[in-house]
Amino acid sequence: MTMITIKRRPLLYVVIFFLPLLYFLVLDLASFFISDDGGEKLSFKVTLLLGISVLLLILHDMLPSTSEDLPLIGVYCSIIFTFTAVSLLETILVNFLKNRKLQVVQKLAGETMADSARLDGGERPPQHTPVSPGSGGESQNSTVLQQIVTELQKQHQETEKQKAAQKWTKVAEVIDKMFFSAYVSGVGLFLQQILTAWFPELS
Template structure:
């Protein structure tokens, strides 16, 4: 047992001999950096030894989600992680002097922080979460992270909606420092930022991130330096195709098919009006989605208005054709009545008048000859009217009906050609 006791004693001596000293603790390092007490110089002044030297601030932005794109208010809501890196020339040390310490976390309020903000930011202050500590490296490089539910303004181009691709800028710049005081740059390149964002992105909604682009603008003695992150994202159009484009195309096909409905049944006009009302409902839904500030109508709005216009013209044409057919029937009925009236009068006169020389002839048989003659005359009159009606049906001009049929045929051809050309134009513009 004596060897074990000896080893235990040596271990206790070793532990006691390796007690932390001021050179191997964070406290000693912070004391060396003069960060154990409040130092107003470190928080108030830009940390450079030569004031003519600009401070380089490196910005990296990662997208963890595209939450919402509001077309009416022209805003984009994203979940972003922003990493800012700059150098403090007064906070550096040699790691070998402090037992190899190569990184230390210090409070955010104890050092100077660049006043870099986002110009397009429209979110409230509660949506920004700054890390309470900063990471400090031996060379004096400070690194801070910010997590933000960013709502930024973006000029959306909805001309090709819903097959549109949007490019939104997120611009970083200093609010109080010019380009000779603070310069902006990026630590990671745009391809790496895009790949990391696509890998860790949680949600994209109806949008798909294509790429992140970085643009630098050098500042002047008056203007601040600018760093622009351009987000290029493409909309997923499947939902809008199912809700708008396919139903409108189906309504057009139904309207074309309605030309084969017989006008005599009276269902053609009511069917076309129903189709027109259905298109107006889709127009009201589209109005709530798209902004009213567009100078030019988006393609889907042109599509809806064009379909509404051609179906509306089709309804007017159906009303005109129905009117002409009814007018033709009314004119034929009036002519038939006008032609039948003299015959009726003549038959009645013949029925009640006696023929010449009736006094010299023998009297009719004693079986009520007046009633028998009246029946014969009525039968003759009925047969004559029926023959005349058939003659009029076969030989009447029917000018208005032929005019209605000609109008319907010409309009159908023009309707089909114009609708096909319009849909082809939309497909070419969209695709």
């Protein structure tokens, strides 16, 4: 009676899947330090997601399709793909909130230019008005006071709109920091669990 022992060599899977996906995950973590201005961060994350998708297609061709249970390497790839996809969605949300700030600033600038054009178009009260005896001085004083009140109201409106614009930036920064903390914690826990499952002797 002849006994045949078949042993799978895991080095191929380590080189083709484990290390590249780990590098992709590290790059995704490092992408949080890229500036959100210009869209480079979003493009970088999309490129990472496409790279992981290619590795998943290669893994689908290499793994046996008749297996009833999902192999551990498949779980590893799928979870890393999920981490990267959620990170991409968070980046889209942060960019959306920062674009809301730009929209508020542009609206403020447009209204300021419209007010300046309206005043320059002839609605500005005359600077030299003839002063008649009696009520002329009071009329001129009331005109000056009205101009001061108008300017103060305009400055107050501009201040309120600038505060509204800064609010969106603060919300985006808080979401980004909270997500980064949760993301790092989740990745650390996942790597700990996957190493424990692959190497039980380490636990």
